[in-house]
Amino acid sequence: MKKYLWPSVKLTLLLVVLLGGIYPLFLAGVAKMAPGKGDGVKVMRNGKVVGYENIAQKFSDDKYFQPRPSTVDYNAAGSGGSNKAAANPDYLKTVQERIDTFMVHNPDIKKENIPAELVTASASGLDPHLTPEAAYAQIPRVAKHRGIAADRLKQLVDANTKGPVLGMLGVATVNVLKLNIALDELK
């Protein structure tokens, strides 16, 4: 063992410099040319930063589209999910409460059509997206509170929907923050 100790120590030091130092520095340099310059992609509105494109934010008001429930209260200082098991009775009570709340605020939606993602917490607590269906389900509410025709809102959701990769791989998503910004700009 002794024979290998000094070579181990020296090789470790060299590799720490290469892999822990030079590698990330190089990447940080290249990232200056990338969207967000490697600091995360921000969303601007009237010249002011209002959030990060990929971080969900809270919209409590009924006249906005609302993102998925979060266990970290949409504060990206941390991240995480509920880690509740499928059959946990306390958890199922929470889901039932979310269903009831949703039905109070969205009386036009039939219970069976409530999108599952709106009554379950996301994995990161920061999920910035909804499926188009979950956005559609909120249209009658938003339309009523804003006095905008439902058709126009559907067009707006569709315009803010990103289809699957190449049209065939993965999921169609709507970025809630961007959708709400576009919503405020509707005249």
Place this chain on the structure above:
Amino acid sequence: MTTEISGVIATYGITLLLAWPLSRYIVKVFRGERTWSDFMAPLERLFFKISGINPKEEMDWKQHMKALLTINLVWFVYAFFALMFQDKLPLNPDGNPGQSADLAFNTAISFVVNCNLQHYSGETGVTYFTQLFVLAFLQFVSAATGIAALIVVFKAMKEKTTTRLGNFWDIFLKTITRILLPLSIVIALIFIFNGMPASFAGKDTVVTMQGDTINVSRGPVAGFVAIKHLGTNGGGFFGANSAHPLENPNYVTWMTEMVAQVVIPIAMVFALGMFIQRKKFAYVIFGIMTIGMIGLLIPSMQAEIAGNPAIAHMGIQQATGAMEGKEVRFGAAATGYWSTVTTIISTGSVCGWHDSTMPMTGLMQLLGMMLNCLYGGCGVGILNYYIYIIIAVFISGLMVGRTPEFMGHKLEAREVKIAAIITLLSPFLILAGTALSSWVLTHHPDANWAVKPTAWLNNPGYHGFSEMLYEYTSANANNGSGFEGLGDGNVFWNVSTGFVLILGRFLPIIGPVAIAGLMASKKYIPESAGTLKTDSLTFGVMTFAVIVILTALSYFPALALGPIAEYFSL
């Protein structure tokens, strides 16, 4: 839903398409043939010169293991102290504290052994210094350790009679400079141009549209996530791992992370066939591994797509499947695929929480880690499969009444004993650990630890038991995923899983290398008509049967108490 499934199939297809050329390249590197990466040679020579290493000195299997264990010990000591005193070191823009001794012990071991159990949260538990200079560094070198051990076994299987099995330092360093580092750079660049952070900027403060003030954790994420997957490590930069929208921003990065974590394990299987010039042998192994993966994958995806039956009872349709603990941009099918892959190949990263998956999926995750050889982690996957091959050869030999032979060498008592010990080790560590934690939970519920045993479990009933079973299974398999509801941030879990991690890592590396080394030093016996054909489909099925029976015998009772009972009660 169809586009979700086509996304999964395409991702697996891309993995195979890339694994093939990668395997040819890997073989060239370790045969010492010319490759495009020869421009790294001067750097390697410089490193060897400064370190006082002669990379041409041939080692036998014992010298290989001594070198491997020595450098791993150095890493552990370095990581342990760096984590404990990280608050006094630079690059700590968020002012995070140092880790306690037991947490630093667990974290250091966990990253040295390629597990990445993470009893801390990335946003608050480590600094940029320890993320990069300790954790990302260990993600590189621990993957290279596994591959270096496997290459020794390759060399031993290839030669007729020899004790000269190459030089550990040479194989180890080349794994980093020729394979892991270049590929990581390519992968990280894909991430960066998809909006993943890569700078050293600390937490940002933002006032949201409705006027809330929030913080956004950031950091040098892209490079970390690249090696985290390529090296089948799995430790997340953020607490939410690859479910975090800054650690996995869109479906393209999802596919990239998914391909990155499986491509080396699959390429190593193909490389095995080319290296020892028995391609059929490798194809049979690949076939068995793939069948095993599909067997775990289909029930998982099915259960996740179908959704939570308890929520269906409330009258919700769940068109998008079981969405608790999942992200919309990946969906239920893709998260099911990820959960299977990450458990069979020992990555342990997650894009959705395993604790909230359906009982059937949880069962498949546990089985994936208990088998731990379907493709398996970088290098170590095939080492685990190798042990099963030895057992299968031995049993086949008993059945036909001949002294068993493998790769032209007699398989005798010593080798079989080693294989038997390694086979028994996993169930012992997993079941003894789970029994111990269950005992503490029931007999000392108020023990005065950071998290009292009464508060350990995040879910009642069968699933609570599964949380403990999962933790030890993950530690033994060096996987690193968890049923993360478990309150594991205290001295009991840090220390007990720490020891399971060490034993579950190094014995299953030393065992196969010892067997291969011992066999290679024996007299070579040419194949005859009576030799057991290990490259036949029949032998493949035999190995598969050995794996299934051993796993069922070892774990069925524990699984019946956990996910199986939960499945039938839901």
